[in-house]
Amino acid sequence: MATAAIDLRSDTVTHPTDAMRRAMAQAPVGDDQFGEDPTVNLLQERVAALLGKEAALWAPSGHMANQLALRTFTQPGDEVIVGRETHAVWHETGAGAANAGVQFSEIGTDGTFTADELVAAIKPRGHVILPPSTLVEVENTHNRAGGTVWDPAELARVGAAAREHGLASYLDGARLLNAAVARGDDPAALAAPFDLVTIAMSKGLGAPAGSVLAGRADDIARMVRQRRMLGGALRQAGILAAGGIHGLDHHVPRLADDHANARIIGERLAQAPGVRIDLGRLETNIVVFHLGEGAPDAAEVVRRAGEHGVLVLAFAARTVRAVTHLDVDRAACERAADVLADATS
């Protein structure tokens, strides 16, 4: 292969930029288990302010952040209500069951659901048979549905319904900033309906690791212990947190470029006869497309694209995902779009 691969498997594949590496190298650090890492503390303050919450906590991964949310708001045997094909159910190796002992009920369509659907699904506490529903978890943007953005008004209704029925509410906002940039919304407004919110540093923002949880100070304080239980309490984590701060300072508005590049790929694929894709829902950096009649299976599309230097993931037997990010520019995405369209025919 003459040129380097165009890697669209995930927005987690980005390499820290030179400027980000410098910021990381120069970051003042301390022992975060004593609460003495000034860079971790700064990042936590920045995210709490950005999301309009009292306090925030850094976690080594979004996966751990999701486990912390479950362990803070549920008891073993509880039911967690989620949208279809939620990350917590599909992409976390069964961790919710293992770490928190919860069961998940998926509701709604295409990753989102309405407040009415939530209320209809809630099971009461203290019932002799039913598992109590104690937490609702929302994913915005929704990964497997194709980076889809929740309607902010429905988010508010879901949060209000959760409060009214005594459920805790959690927003897995690994890509919440993509949602905010796509619709021109204030991230704090999108976070407001929820008790707890996570955003990822290691996806669109381009940092090598980390997610930050933000919520009420007492919930965050309880999570410090849970994080240590899961082995996620680090020492001089400021080296990593500095990457997140740099991402917040320099890589948020440019998420719009990722969205435009995803659109280029989606629009090209929509013209390919073997592809089914809903362009109306393609608002952010994730292109999920389905293979129609006559098209090869996802694994074969992935293989063919790979032969031409474009890396994507098979999401299901007939479904493929491509994700745009900091390390792929418009020209690369135009080339990838052609390669993917060819691979589906």
Ligand SMILES: *Cc1c(COP(=O)(O)O)cnc(C)c1O
């Ligand atoms: C990637 C992702 C996570 C997990 O983040 P990691 O840092 O990769 O562990 C959680 N939720 C959603 C919606 C994600 O897309």
